[in-house]
Amino acid sequence: xxxxxxxxxxxxxxxxxxxxxxxxxxxxxxxxxxxxxxxxxxxxxxxxxxxxxxxxxxxxxxxxxxxxxxxxxxxxxxxxxxxxxxxxxxxxxxxxxxxxxxxxxxxxxxxxxxxxxxxxxxxxxxxxxxxxxxxxxxxxxxxxxxxxxxxxxxxxxxxxxxxxxxxxxxxxxxxxxxxxxxxxxxxxxxxxxxxxxxxxxxxxxxxxxxxxxxxxxxxxxxxxxxxxxxxxxxxxxxxxxxxxxxxxxxxxxxxxxxxxxxxxxxxxxxxxxxxxxxxxxxxxxxxxxxxxxxxxxxxxxxxxxxxxxxxxxxxxxxxxxxxxxxxxxxxxxxxxxxxxxxxxxxxxxxxxxxxxxxxxxxxxxxxxxxxxxxxxxxxxxxxxxxxxxxxxxxxxxxxxxxxxxxxxxxxxxxxxxxxxxxxxxxxxxxxxxxxxxxxxxxxxxxxxxxxxxxxxxxxx
Numbered sequence: 519x520x521x522x523x524x525x526x527x528x529x530x531x532x533x534x535x536x537x538x539x540x541x542x543x544x545x546x547x548x549x550x551x552x553x554x555x556x557x558x559x560x561x562x563x564x565x566x567x568x569x570x571x572x573x574x575x576x577x578x579x580x581x582x583x584x585x586x587x588x589x590x591x592x593x594x595x596x597x598x599x600x601x602x603x604x605x606x607x608x609x610x611x612x613x614x615x616x617x618x619x620x621x622x623x624x625x626x627x628x629x630x631x632x633x634x635x636x637x638x639x640x641x642x643x644x645x646x647x648x649x650x651x652x653x654x655x656x657x658x659x660x661x662x663x664x665x666x667x668x669x670x671x672x673x674x675x676x677x678x679x680x681x682x683x684x685x686x687x688x689x690x691x692x693x694x695x696x697x698x699x700x701x702x703x704x705x706x707x708x709x710x711x712x713x714x715x716x717x718x719x720x721x722x723x724x725x726x727x728x729x730x731x732x733x734x735x736x737x738x739x740x741x742x743x744x745x746x747x748x749x750x751x752x753x754x755x756x757x758x759x760x761x762x763x764x765x766x767x768x769x770x771x772x773x774x775x776x777x778x779x780x781x782x783x784x785x786x787x788x789x790x791x792x793x794x795x796x797x798x799x800x801x802x803x804x805x806x807x808x809x810x811x812x813x814x815x816x817x818x819x820x821x822x823x824x825x826x827x828x829x830x831x832x833x834x835x836x837x838x839x840x841x842x843x844x845x846x847x848x849x850x851x852x853x854x855x856x857x858x859x860x861x862x863x864x865x866x867x868x869x870x871x872x873x874x875x876x877x878x879x880x881x882x883x884x885x886x887x888x889x890x891x892x893x894x895x896x897x898x899x900x901x902x903x904x905x906x907x908x909x910x911x912x913x914x915x916x917x918x919x920x921x922x923x924x925x926x927x928x929x930x931x932x933x934x935x936x937x938x939x940x941x942x943x944x945x946x947x948x949x950x951x952x953x954x955x956x957x958x959x960x961x962x963x964x965x966x967x968x969x970x971x972x973x974x975x976x977x978x
Contacts, residue, residue: 534907538738545745549720556714558703570640571611574659577635578617579605600624604631604655606639620653629658636662682730689726696721697794705790708781712752715790719748719797727801736808739904743804743897748793751800751889755792758881764788768874769856788878796886799841803890804897807834811901823906827898834894842887849883 582602602622608614620639623629631637636659644650675683701718705711723744731737766784767773775782810830814821821829850857853875860870870876 531907534735534904538735538904542738542741545720546724549717549724552713552717553700553721556704556709556717557700558707558709570642572656573611573613573639573641574609575606575618575637575639576609577604577631577633577637578607580622580631580633581605582622606637606653606655608639608653611641618653620655623655629655631655631658685730689730692725692729693722696725701790701794705782705787706779711783711786711790712756712793715793716748716752719793720745722797723748723801727805731805735904736812736901737805739901740801740804740808740897742900743807743893744797744800746896747800747804747889747893748797750892751796751885752789752793754888755789755881755885758885759785759788759878762877762881764874764878764881766878768878788882792882792885795882796889799845799886799890800893803834803837803841803893806837807894807897808901810834811898811905815905823902826902826905830898830902831894834898838891838894841890845886845890846883849879853879 580602581604582600585601600622601624603619604622605617605619607617618639623631629637638656638659639653640656641651641653644652672687675687677683679686696718700721701714704714704718723741727737727741727744731740764785766786766788767776768788772784772787776784807830810833811826814826814829856875860873860876863870871880
């Protein structure tokens with residue numbers, strides 16, 4: 519595994535390539551046709567009539583003062599602060615260049631502003647007098663920091679991954695394009711979330727894997743392993759959500775969505791989220807397993823198909839052991855505020871664990887992990903099959919190439935037909951390793967230390 523993974527994978531023989539093409543190309547065609555049939559054509563428009571106008575501005579002055587007493591507070595106390603005025607120079611809109619005064623933002627989650635901060639203003643109209651309006655500070659402008667962060671992110675990926683990193687960025691852009699242009703509009707238009715998610719995930723998989731890792735037999739193996747694991751994840755997710763009677767209304771976001779778009783199938787949306795969320799981890803595992811088999815076969819061409827499978831599976835077990843923890847912690851981190859809220863719940867632990875919210879998170883984590891576990895043996899078996907099939911073709915397809923004596927079989931029986939590298943005999947190697955040393959065969963010098971000039975290459 520210490521080999522350079524930037525070098526191209528060994529070319530597969532023509533027969534193996536034909537089999538992979540005959541398998542992958544129809545899947546690509548079916549995915550593209552399904553995407554064209556499911557493509558949203560009448561997406562619902564966004565109603566922006568009730569949203570107040572938003573303008574950019576810069577804070578030029580902040581004046582804080584004691585909050586006046588209010589009758590709602592006990593004993594005539596002051597209202598919760600801070601109170602005061604903020605002077606803002608408007609950067610766009612009808613009042614461009616003017617300085618306007620707004621109240622100091624207050625309340626939970628209110629931004630803390632200082633002189634020089636770039637903020638976003640909202641213009642509020644008085645319902646009693648439509649001609650009267652006022653400005654309030656909504657939030658900080660985050661455009662510039664986000665742009666710098668994205669540029670740093672892209673520069674680090676390209677600096678480390680070079681052309682492979684640039685291809686990974688292009689794949690990331692393609693993933694967002696498919697999500698924003700196909701998956702989300704299709705679900706908003708009332709399509710089947712599960713079907714759209716499967717087709718969208720397949721599109722993302724084909725584009726990202728081939729764009730990032732190249733059109734090779736190794737990538738095709740990873741594609742087939744990912745696709746098979748995605749189908750299994752969808753089946754397991756359907757069975758698990760049906761067995762646990764999940765409705766999809768387990769979060770406040772889902773409930774809010776049902777109020778604005780009543781035709782969205784929230785149960786299907788839950789399954790779609792499981793599939794889309796699993797894809798990012800699945801392609802990592804399948805690409806790693808396919809690359810592991812390729813590197814093992816390159817490092818030791820004498821390994822049989824079963825030996826390749828067992829060795830790569832051991833790597834996959836270590837990968838899965840760490841990835842399972844990653845999945846659970848990722849879901850827990852995304853839901854940390856709600857988890858903290860549940861810890862303060864007065865209900866029993868069993869009631870909390872079987873509630874709609876936690877039950878769907880458990881199902882999401884369990885189904886994604888099962889699909890991930892299935893990806894390791896599936897992809898490893900496919901990669902071992904393709905690698906050894908290619909090796910057998912390479913050994914037997916060139917005929918006698920050593921000059922009319924039957925390929926030199928009598929002189930070098932342990933060499934492959936390419937004549938490039940000897941294939942070790944396992945029985946001979948075991949005898950050499952287990953045989954007792956006769957006499958003084960050590961390469962140590964008179965000082966007792968090994969000879970620094972001796973060769974460390976294996977004799978066979």
